[in-house]
Amino acid sequence: MKTIEISQKLRKAMEEELKADRFDHTLGVAYTASSMAMVHGADVQKALIAGMLHDCAKCMSHDKQYEICKDNNIEVSEVERRNKGLLHAKVGSFLAADKYKIEDKEILDAIRYHTTGRPGMTLLEKIVFIADFIEPNRKDLPEMDEIRREAFEDIDKCLKHILKNTLIYLESSDKECDPMTRTTYEYYMEEK
Numbered sequence: 001m002k003t004i005e006i007s008q009k010l011r012k013a014m015e016e017e018l019k020a021d022r023f024d025h026t027l028g029v030a031y032t033a034s035s036m037a038m039v040h041g042a043d044v045q046k047a048l049i050a051g052m053l054h055d056c057a058k059c060m061s062h063d064k065q066y067e068i069c070k071d072n073n074i075e076v077s078e079v080e081r082r083n084k085g086l087l088h089a090k091v092g093s094f095l096a097a098d099k100y101k102i103e104d105k106e107i108l109d110a111i112r113y114h115t116t117g118r119p120g121m122t123l124l125e126k127i128v129f130i131a132d133f134i135e136p137n138r139k140d141l142p143e144m145d146e147i148r149r150e151a152f153e154d155i156d157k158c159l160k161h162i163l164k165n166t167l168i169y170l171e172s173s174d175k176e177c178d179p180m181t182r183t184t185y186e187y188y189m190e191e192k
Contacts, residue, residue, distance in 0.1 A: 007045070010052045010100065018059050021137075026055055028135030029128070036127045039152050043106075043124065050110040050128045053100060057091035065091045072098075079178050086178055089115045116180035117163060119187035126159050133162050141165070160188050 014026050030051030037047035057065055062084040068091050069076045080086045093112035096102040110128040113121065117129050133141075134148045141147075142165065150158035163185040170177040 007048055007052065010049060013100065014052055014056065017056060022055060022058055024137050025135065026052060028137040029054055029131045032135040033127050033131035036131060036151060036155075037124070040123060040127065040155055042127055046104060046107050046110075046124055047127050047131075049102065049104075050107045050114075050124060051131055053096045053102065053107075054092060054111050054114045054128055054132060055088065056095050056100070056111075057088040060088070060091065062087065068094060077178075079176060083176055083178070086115060089113065113180075116178045117159070117184035118180060119184055121159075121184075123155075126155055130155065130158055130162060141169075156188070156191075160185075163188060 011027070011030075015023050018026060030048050033047040033051035034044050036042070037044045057068075060068075065087045066076060066081070068074070069087065072094060074090055074094060076087065076090075080090075089112055093108045096111050097108055102108060106122060106124050109122065110124045113125050114128045114132050118125070121129070130151050134144070134151050138144070143161070147158055147161050147165075150161060163181065166181060167177065167185055169175075170181075
């Protein structure tokens with residue numbers, strides 16, 4: 001199947017699976033990720049596919065996501081049990097492989113780590129992580145104009161900026177942070 005056919009098939013599937021606002025966000029991430037891939041020399045089609053599927057589990061209930069993890073031996077941390085917004089990345093990566101027949105590990109990992117990041121991210125993982133944060137439908141967050149510029153000029157600077165702002169937001173709003181986000185931040189702050 002040609003890439004354009006895969007892209008159209010996934011777009012249609014996501015339109016059926018997701019709520020309208022989540023579908024708009026998904027399109028924003030897919031097209032932002034593919035644009036970033038063009039600028040940074042990553043595979044444009046992989047970026048488009050990963051962006052299109054990154055939230056494929058987002059509209060499932062937390063109980064359903066947990067059930068999928070349990071049935072498929074996907075490890076769930078205590079933080080993920082308590083925070084409904086975190087588990088969809090792992091479940092989405094599983095669904096991308098199982099339901100949507102994506103076999104490319106790089107795409108699956110980009111979906112898996114789009115919420116927390118991880119140390120030693122691939123270029124595609126960075127792109128999807130950043131695109132999820134900066135896509136045009138996102139609410140305007142502090143320093144968004146600067147972060148959007150950095151996304152196309154200096155991807156590592158942008159990544160660090162988003163991680164820093166995310167930790168500040170979570171701490172100031174008294175929300176629980178997935179330890180992987182802090183680990184990712186510390187890794188990139190130490191990296192020269």
